[in-house]
Amino acid sequence: MASIDDIDATKRYRTEKDHEYFETIDEVFNAYTWRSLLSLMNKGVIDEVLGPIAQGKEARVILAKDKNGSYIALKIYYTTTSTFIKSRYKYIIGDPRFKNKKIKKDIIDIVEAWCRKEYGNLSAAYKAGVKTPRPIALEDNIIAMEFIGEGIAPAPTLSEVGLEGLEDPDEIFWEILRNVERSYIIAKLVHADLSEFNILYYRGDIRVIDWGSAVKREHPLALEFLARDLNNIFRFFGVGLDGARVAGLIAERASGPYEEDEEGWLIVGGKRLYEEIEELS
Template sequence: MEEVWDAQTLLAAYEVMRRLRLDRFAGVVSAGKEARIYRAIDRQGRSYAVKIYLTATAEFRKSIWKYLLGDPRFSGIDTSNTKKLFFAWARKEYRNLLRMYEAGVRVPKPYLVYKNIVVMEFIGKDGLRAPLLREIARELSREEAVMLAKEALKQYELIYCCARLVHADYSEYNLMYLDGRLYVIDVAQAVSLDHPNSSLFLHHDLENIHRFFSRQLKIELPEVEELERWVTSCQRKCRREKEARLP
């Protein structure tokens, strides 16, 4: 185990392994500023992505206020306690993942949250993570790029209209590409629509998508304002509504 794991994280990881019957950790997938993502394998050889929040940088502390404190689901959190902050952040990521997953958004299936650890479906093949949209941008044909632009917007529509959330960090860096499909990742900062900054975050997310597809990949897209009107008009039927109408 790596030296960056404190004793509590180590114990928490053992508990996660016990609960999910994981056999072993099989290396680091990504080492970000706050979190590390590991691949873990269960006794049947299935892969999982295990995201562990490890270090609260000053930047992180400063930036998460606007996502955590404005979210009515997380009011009353003691933000002076680093451990508790991470537990809340991990729980927020898990709950956002679950809410999106249940609404039919293509996100990694969430399995478990425990303390500062979130376990979800591993997006990849043969033990290797899938590339980010950013990483395959140059290899895309025009047809593929058009298809993925529609796909990125459709996933956003599902997030907004069906999960009733705003991602708040939606870009080519947080979309993974596997078998012609996009997976939405990194959802801890997503907020509900009643968050005071949700319209601002929405605008920024759609700007990112617009910039990537229209400026970088030269795909013709309506203006950001029009995309915004389209997303927020919520013309699509959501899963739950559909299911509710079934006998």
């Protein structure tokens, strides 16, 4: 039997006809994605691909196994059916004035840049001690990370569990705030797409996922995004706090030196965030 080393997916990708490339949609991975998967196999990151866990607008999450038999999650970005192509390239693709080859290359470049950004953000957050899946590898349009779940069942999102499904909603609420502050002060990041849809509920704890939209603290809209993230959380938990005010508090705290306590709170100027929030009301 031919080994995967014998398959030159690169060559196939180059010789494939453009229209065929674009017609390879949805259920079937295109040659480019196959090549990325094969690279991850050759590098020993994945041993077996098991099947889809979730399907989003721009990516699909797949369950796989590593060499030790542990489950890992692969977030694979589409390069042929992304909303980006549908919205922007729908009219261009059929237009003979545009060379398909160039468009194809542009799309792949954009998707790869997005994946690098998401993987970089995830890694920075994880390194800062934010509760995220552990990043494992990045390959073109594929992000490999720790699988969060029991057996083959992925952990539910907070939106799936609902407020009433949480064992200790109060603890989860403050855990999220601790993680938001840690992202801002230590990882110097704002998630920017934080809500009950991007937080997994796992063994009575949380994991924050989906870091593709995250921005650096220096981003001109960082504070606005932070306020919006916080408002999403306040809304989910039915807490009457103002996202902009709490965002302002966190930003102020970022300018001073910090210590950490055993619960994971950052202590700035002798105070923890929850103490400052209590003083607000």
